[in-house]
Amino acid sequence: MSDFPTRIAYAVAHEIVDAVAIGRQLPPERCALQRAHGRVLAADVYAVLQQPPFDNSAMDGFALRHVDLGGGGETALELAGEQFAGAALGLRIGTGQCARITTGAPLPAGADTVVMKENAAVDGNRVRVLATPAPGQHVRRAGEDSAVGDRLLQVGDILSPSRVALCASQGMAELEVRRRPTVAVFTTGDELVEPGLPLRPGEIYNSNREQLMGLLRAEGLEPVAWPTLPDDPGAIESALRHAGNAFDLVITCGGVSAGEKDHVPALLQAQGRVRFWKVRMKPGMPVLLAEGGRLGEALFLCLPGNPVSVLATWLTLGRRLLDGLHGRREPRLRLHARLGSDWHKRQERLEFLRGRLHCGEDGVLRVEPNPADGSHRMRAAADSDALIVLAEGPRDYPAGSVVEVLPY
Ligand SMILES: Nc1nc2c(c(=O)[nH]1)N[C@H]1C(S)=C(S)[C@@H](COP(=O)(O)OP(=O)(O)OC[C@H]3O[C@@H](n4cnc5c(N)ncnc54)[C@H](O)[C@@H]3O)O[C@H]1N2
Numbered sequence: 419m420s421d422f423p424t425r426i427a428y429a430v431a432h433e434i435v436d437a438v439a440i441g442r443q444l445p446p447e448r449c450a451l452q453r454a455h456g457r458v459l460a461a462d463v464y465a466v467l468q469q470p471p472f473d474n475s476a477m478d479g480f481a482l483r484h485v486d487l488g489g490g491g492e493t494a495l496e497l498a499g500e501q502f503a504g505a506a507l508g509l510r511i512g513t514g515q516c517a518r519i520t521t522g523a524p525l526p527a528g529a530d531t532v533v534m535k536e537n538a539a540v541d542g543n544r545v546r547v548l549a550t551p552a553p554g555q556h557v558r559r560a561g562e563d564s565a566v567g568d569r570l571l572q573v574g575d576i577l578s579p580s581r582v583a584l585c586a587s588q589g590m591a592e593l594e595v596r597r598r599p600t601v602a603v604f605t606t607g608d609e610l611v612e613p614g615l616p617l618r619p620g621e622i623y624n625s626n627r628e629q630l631m632g633l634l635r636a637e638g639l640e641p642v643a644w645p646t647l648p649d650d651p652g653a654i655e656s657a658l659r660h661a662g663n664a665f666d667l668v669i670t671c672g673g674v675s676a677g678e679k680d681h682v683p684a685l686l687q688a689q690g691r692v693r694f695w696k697v698r699m700k701p702g703m704p705v706l707l708a709e710g711g712r713l714g715e716a717l718f719l720c721l722p723g724n725p726v727s728v729l730a731t732w733l734t735l736g737r738r739l740l741d742g743l744h745g746r747r748e749p750r751l752r753l754h755a756r757l758g759s760d761w762h763k764r765q766e767r768l769e770f771l772r773g774r775l776h777c778g779e780d781g782v783l784r785v786e787p788n789p790a791d792g793s794h795r796m797r798a799a800a801d802s803d804a805l806i807v808l809a810e811g812p813r814d815y816p817a818g819s820v821v822e823v824l825p826y
C-alpha cells in the first residue's frame with residue numbers, strides 16, 4: 419500500500435494541487451509599473467484620485483452655458499478665450515460667452531456643456547451654435563469613473579494591460595505583486611539527443627524541453643533548462659537535490675511511469691513527500707506531484723515523457739498549480755464547444771483529445787477532434803489549438819455534443 423493518493427480522479431488531483439499551492443503562496447514584492455504586466459496583485463488597489471480628476475471635454479469644440487442657448491434655433495455666443503488640454507488657465511464663462519476647448523481640457527468655470535466644432539461656426543469672436551447640444555453633453559464629469567477610496571482591483575487579480583493602465587491613471591509607479599516562482603526544467607532519458615546533433619539508432623531528439631519552456635514562458639515565467647539527465651538514479655538524485663534547494667518549482671519530464679528506467683517516483687517516495695502519483699486521465703496518467711523533503715524546499719511536478727502528455731499535464735495541472743502559488747483570484751476562462759464529429763472513447767478514463775477550434779457566424783464554438791490520439795502524436799498536437807476534455811465515464815460522444823476545451 420502506498421501512503422499517498424494514487425490513480426485518483428482528475429477532480430481530486432485538482433483539489434490536491436489547490437491544497438498544496440495554498441500552503442505555498444509566493445511572497446509579495448514591489449514591482450515597477452512597467453514590469454507589472456501579467457503579474458498577480460498581492461494587495462488591493464484603492465483609488466487615491468477621483469477619475470476623471472476634473473470636469474473635462476469629450477470633444478474638440480466650444481464650452482458653453484446651456485441656459486444661453488435658445489430653444490432649438492441657432493445662437494451666437496461671444497468667444498471669451500481658449501482652454502486646451504494641459505494646465506488649467508482659470509477661465510470663467512459668463513452669460514452669452516463660450517470658450518474654445520479641446521478633448522480632455524478642463525471645463526472652464528461657468529460652462530456646463532460642449533458643442534463639437536462640427537456643429538458650430540466661428541466668425542471673428544462670435545461662435546454660432548448650429549445644432550443645440552443636450553444639457554451637459556460632451557462633458558466628462560469629475561469622479562464619474564471612480565471616487566477616492568474606491569477599491570479598483572483586488573488581491574489575486576491578473577494585471578491585464580487595462581489594469582496596469584488603471585494603476586497608471588492613479589499615478590502609481592510601483593505595484594505590490596506576487597513573486598513569480600523560479601522554475602527548473604529537467605528532461606530525462608538515455609534516448610534523448612539535442613536538436614542539431616547527430617542521432618544514432620534508437621535515439622530521438624529532445625522535443626519536450628522546448629515544448630515545456632514555451633509553455634512556461636507563455637505564463638510569464640523564466641524557466642531554467644538543465645542539461646538532460648541520463649536514466650541513472652545517482653545522477654538524477656544529485657541534480658534534483660541541487661535544483662530542489664535552489665528553485666521554487668522543479669519540473670521533470672519522463673521516467674515517471676513503470677519501466678525499469680523510471681527512477682523519479684522511487685526517488686521522490688524515498689526522499690520527498692509524494693502528494694499524488696497517477697491520475698485517471700489519458701494522456702498524462704503517470705503524472706506525480708511531490709514536496710521535496712530531503713531533496714529541498716521545492717515542489718516537484720513530474721510529467722510523463724510522451725510529448726502530448728507533457729502538453730496535457732501542464733495545461734491541466736501545472737497551470738493550476740502556478741495559479742494557486744500566485745494566489746490568482748479569477749479562474750481561467752472555461753470554454754465549451756460543440757464536437758465537430760462523433761468520438762468514441764476506447765475506455766472510461768477521462769481523455770484529452772487534440773482539436774481545432776473555430777467559431778462560425780452563428781456564434782457557436784466548434785471543435786474538430788484530430789483522429790491521431792496517441793500521446794506520441796506530436797504532429798496532431800501541432801495541427802491543433804485546443805485540448806478537448808472528455809469526462810470520465812461516458813464513452814460515446816455524438817457530433818454536436820458540448821465538451822470543455824482548453825485552447826493552447
Ligand atoms: N507498463 C506500463 N508502461 C507504461 C505505462 C504504465 O502505466 N505501465 N504508462 C504509459 C504512459 S500512459 C505514459 S504517458 C508513459 C510515460 O512514461 P514516462 O513518464 O516514464 O516517460 P518515458 O518512459 O521516459 O518516456 C515516454 C515516451 O516519451 C519519450 N520522451 C521522453 N522524454 C522525451 C523528450 N524530452 N522529448 C521527446 N520525447 C521524449 C520517450 O522516448 C518515450 O517514447 O509510459 C507508458 N508506459
Ligand code: MOO
Nearest residue numbers: 701702703727793
Ligand atoms: O497517459 Mo500516457 O500520457 O497515455 O501517454
